[in-house]
Amino acid sequence: MAQDITLGTADAKVSLHWFVDYTSKPARRIRDVMMRTAERFPTEDVCLTLRFLPGSAPGAQEAARAVIAAQGQGKAFDLHRALFERGRALDMHAIEAAAAELGLDVAQLRADMASEATDAVLADHRAEATAGHINAAPALFVDGRHYEGAWDEDSLIEAATKPLGYRWRLASSDFFEWAASAGMVLILATLAALVAVNIGLHHWYEELKHLKIGISIGEGGLNLPFEAWVNDGLMALFFLVVGIEIKREIVDGELSDMSRAALPIIGAIGGMLVPALIYVAVNWGGPGAGGWGVPMATDIAFTLGIMALLGSRVPTSLKVFVSALAIADDLGAIVVIALFYGHGFDGHALLLAGVVLVVMAGLNLARVYSRLPYLLLGVVLWYYVHESGLHATVAGVLTAAAIPSRRGANLAGVAAQTAAVFQAELEAASGSSRGIGNRAFEVLEGAMDRLREPGLHLQHALERWSNFLILPLFAFLNTGIVLVGMSFDLFAPEALGVILGLLVGKPLGIALAVWIAVRLGLARLSAEISWMQIIGAGALCGVGFTMSIFIGSAAFDGSTLDTVKLAILIASALSGVLGAALLWVAGRPAR
Missing domain, CATH: 3.40.30.10 (Glutaredoxin)
Structure with missing residues (x-):
């Protein structure tokens, strides 16, 4: 100027x-x-x-x-x-x-x-x-x-x-802070796995997956392959973060007000039911019918990452809708995993898991806001859930539910408190170069801690580890498919069911459910959002990836699992391209 x-x-x-x-x-x-x-x-x-x-x-x-x-x-x-x-x-x-x-x-x-x-x-x-x-x-x-x-x-x-x-x-x-970064890291981890197993490192890759790692306490303990520690152990932390997000949205977010939550919840239900029904129809009576949960899932990191890359072509109200829908979808996927994709059953271990959960609930009722007791008990809960035959990652969601919620602190009061602390430190310094005192630090840390609920602090501490270590590690260990010489049959019932479920079932189910809800007056569609954008967002939700592979790994094994994983990758890639193209066209400035 x-x-x-x-x-x-x-x-x-x-x-x-x-x-x-x-x-x-x-x-x-x-x-x-x-x-x-x-x-x-x-x-x-x-x-x-x-x-x-x-x-x-x-x-x-x-x-x-x-x-x-x-x-x-x-x-x-x-x-x-x-x-x-x-x-x-x-x-x-x-x-x-x-x-x-x-x-x-x-x-x-x-x-x-x-x-x-x-x-x-x-x-x-x-x-x-x-x-x-x-x-x-x-x-x-x-x-x-x-x-x-x-x-x-x-x-x-x-x-x-x-x-x-x-x-x-x-x-x-x-x-x-780039919205698409988590998705980019997942893509790189997947490509690294595919490249590694197809350039002669397949033997090393398999050895890494099956490397036994044991933890023992007294006469008890676990001795599991590295892949199992990641899929059942580290992914429990991922589900802990997801559970905290779901709880916050239900308590004080987009899912807390039924007038706002109705549309994304109904859309999520449609986006889970229709893909599952398509998969069941394709696999009816076959050995792969149990994989109906695979095309139900949505990968929130990829979906929101692609929408972020589209920038202003995607209205804010559509991003909010898809975020809430993906969270409701995650909740549905967690329920499906817990009920249908466990292994065996041990009533004694399940009873002990219930005892641990009751103790955590007691801490919640006593308004114990320290996060450490919940994390320690969460580890014990994970062990007993794992031994019970339920999928161990459910322990992460249960721990998130047990962590107490509370209203945020009065901002004006905390601001006045911190200002008073700093003013006292300035007066005590009286022109000297001494820094802030330890006691003042403790008071300020307590005030800052009070501004957020305990779960949000924990989510903040774990989210980057989850997005940039746990999920990429999971993707790397679960997408190493040998493509050279692989007899992939696109029309195999399991593969076709997954591809049609994610690519067709997701946009069809979400758009149809939203249309019915709006027509019946159960919910209202924002004036910013067009029906083409609803279909485009539904197509983006067909990017199943992490959650779909997770359910697929619980439902299948051997060569069938490799077929299903490759089908998930193909369907997710096509869904991402289709959804991005529809949203790009629907959001063009001339509209």
């Missing part, structure tokens, strides 16, 4: 955009930090640019306009410093007094403050803040990126100089 107020040269190596509000107490407190940070760089290395985001306090607008107007007389930064030094109680008299002390032409300043050029500068700055998701000052952008670190000189200098470690943190943060 031609009117930019800068300290430093425009072609400097580092660009800092500082959003200020002269009446904001936090902004006033960090202004010295900002100025000292800029002054520690040579002039040619950093350019500090002021951006104005005045609030609603008296004098905020006038102060911002005055500094912008002072740029015409070459005294913008001088007035900027003077207004910060005047205190928060700013009015036109105080602003004009400060301008007069600096030798500014007050009459000209007053005229420039009311000019259209000043209006345009403020409008541009507010638009820039809105684009960067900034609601209030202070805020800082370093080379166009919103700075979210600590407001102290050393941290700011590190953000500006970007040493290797800092760049690595930024890159990893960008990757993990």
